[in-house]
Amino acid sequence: MRKLLKIEWQKIKTYKTFWLVISLYFVFLLSGIMLAELIFNAMIDDLSKNSPFPLPHVSFYTFPDIWHNITYFASIRFVVIFPAVLVIILVCNEFSFKTSRQNILNGLSRTDFVTSKLILVTVLSFFILLVIMISSLILGIIHTDEITVQSFFHKFEFLGGFFIQMLTLLVFSLFIAFMIRSTALSIAVFTFYVIIMEPILVMILKIPNFQPNTVGRYFPINNALNIVEYPSVTGLIKTLGFRLQENVVFQDIFLSIGYTLLFCFLIYFSMRKRDI
Amino acid sequence: MSLTSILSVEGITKRFGKITAVDNLSLNLEQGYIYGLLGPNGSGKTTTLGIILDMIRADAGRYQWFGQPLTKEARKKIGVVFETPQFYPYLTAIQNLRLIATIKDASPETLDELLRLVNLFDRRNSKFITYSLGMKQRLSIAAALIGDPQIMILDEPTNGLDPQGISDIRELIKKINTRGITILLASHLLDEVQKVCTHVTVLQHGKKLFDGKVHDVLAIDDAIEVNADRPDMLRSVLEENENVNKVLTENKLLLVVTKPGYPVRSLHEYLISKGIIVTHLAVRKRSLEKHFLDLLKKEEK
Known part of the structure; x- marks a missing residue:
């Protein structure tokens, strides 16, 4: 296990593309998080002009809601696609450089090779979680007037939900990369599925009778991203009558873990069967 | 094993x-x-x-x-x-x-x-x-x-x-x-x-x-080209020598394949001792590539 981690680290340690994409992701993510409240309140001010009563400003960064708000922002499709694309690049590189073959000739088993990539995505998910946790912590401490143990840990579960969601997504990108093996095609298929195909399918399935929860709810990416749903930013949205998520739903978590295991199995199976 | x-x-x-x-x-x-x-x-x-x-x-x-x-x-x-x-x-x-x-x-x-x-x-x-x-x-x-x-x-x-x-x-x-x-x-x-x-x-x-x-x-049999004033007798004399493996006719020359290690000089001395005047004597190296192709060709048939 430690050896496989060390191998992956040696592969990415001086890989500029990796550090460039991951930095872009964090810059994008963190600046998004910092600006979120500002943008939201600007929108509210705009709405207030036509409103019969003044709309209250939201507080994005107070405990315990901050855990939910920030993990939600970090799970927007256009944001999560960064680390997923990064994983695709790393795996497809191995196939295009044929280093996957060389790794196995040098004494990694095919199973080891897949396991090393699973370790990579687990560590990456954890690292992203850590960055989000620390930035939320700092922002929360700055913006919350009175922190109690209860307000601090309430909704802490969204961090766990976010981790499962990120892991599912990255294992899915791993699955695409191992099946297709070509960088450009894998990124195209992944992006098309996540950004276009699944959302459209989910929408079409909702159309006949406007049910919010159709079978589309259980599609792998949709399900994973629904682990952290619209946050209860403020009483504002509640007053408008939207149903809002208060907790992580365990059914979503279990289904996501199920998908993750299924993708893992398919990757192992295909690596055992295919020529390298 | x-x-x-x-x-x-x-x-x-x-x-x-x-x-x-x-x-x-x-x-x-x-x-x-x-x-x-x-x-x-x-x-x-x-x-x-x-x-x-x-x-x-x-x-x-x-x-x-x-x-x-x-x-x-x-x-x-x-x-x-x-x-x-x-x-x-x-x-x-x-x-x-x-x-x-x-x-x-x-x-x-x-x-x-x-x-x-x-x-x-x-x-x-x-x-x-x-x-x-x-x-x-x-x-x-x-x-x-x-x-x-x-x-x-x-x-x-x-x-x-x-x-x-x-x-x-x-x-x-x-x-x-x-x-x-x-x-x-x-x-x-x-x-x-x-x-x-x-x-x-x-x-x-x-x-x-x-x-x-x-x-x-990949042993290469070097062939020796020989000609003499009396070709008919040359052939039978060569075939009598136990160090000669094969005698082939190529145009007006005889091609002699000897056992490995048998020097050309010895062949010449042998012919002189049998009273044959040699008019042509040359060692022909077969190219390796040609030999390899020959091997493959032989197998094709």
Whole structure:
């Protein structure tokens, strides 16, 4: 296990593309998080002009809601696609450089090779979680007037939900990369599925009778991203009558873990069967 | 099977659609020798290597490394050098080798020595992508040597190299063999196999044509052209000599194939002693390539 981690680290340690994409992701993510409240309140001010009563400003960064708000922002499709694309690049590189073959000739088993990539995505998910946790912590401490143990840990579960969601997504990108093996095609298929195909399918399935929860709810990416749903930013949205998520739903978590295991199995199976 | 058996292959067969790439091939490699796998392009050399390295699944047959099935532990004792070197282009030479040492559970301390052996020590901190083909191929050899392998497999290692590069690689192979490492070299160049190998297996259409020691299999019978004032008598006199294997007629000349080691001078003296005045005497070297092609052609019939 430690050896496989060390191998992956040696592969990415001086890989500029990796550090460039991951930095872009964090810059994008963190600046998004910092600006979120500002943008939201600007929108509210705009709405207030036509409103019969003044709309209250939201507080994005107070405990315990901050855990939910920030993990939600970090799970927007256009944001999560960064680390997923990064994983695709790393795996497809191995196939295009044929280093996957060389790794196995040098004494990694095919199973080891897949396991090393699973370790990579687990560590990456954890690292992203850590960055989000620390930035939320700092922002929360700055913006919350009175922190109690209860307000601090309430909704802490969204961090766990976010981790499962990120892991599912990255294992899915791993699955695409191992099946297709070509960088450009894998990124195209992944992006098309996540950004276009699944959302459209989910929408079409909702159309006949406007049910919010159709079978589309259980599609792998949709399900994973629904682990952290619209946050209860403020009483504002509640007053408008939207149903809002208060907790992580365990059914979503279990289904996501199920998908993750299924993708893992398919990757192992295909690596055992295919020529390298 | 002897204790020193490195690789034994029994009846491996691989079909790609209608084409049989490898046809019931058996091999046995013993420790310390340099084996050549010789055959024209498409004769199944690379497929054979792919099968014994478990990159391609065979349709039939078995193989054993060091008397056992191929495990990842056994792989660490097999160094492999392919026609195209495969490394991480963005890593430097030394970083690439360190990574391989991690995979092979080998000590990184020997890496500098290996880089010196392949004459890349001064360029160890350059990225792999900046290397010339010859340097890449030498780095492959250094990589294959990590972890003290018992055998090194090379697939067309000199393809695309300039004459200096070719000679560097051939010298390296011989040098490595003196460390007691068994070599298996796949090549379509007869000349290369002759210069480097001790044993050879000749492949054609995936079938084994010959195998044995390079000396025996690729022994070149030099023919001696002879003519004399009395050709009719010359032939019968030559056929009486026990050192003469064959007498062939070619145009107005006789072509004599003698036993190896029988000097032309002795043949001449023999003819004089029989009272024959020689009017033409010349040694004709058969070209190696022609000999190789002859071997293949003979088998086609």
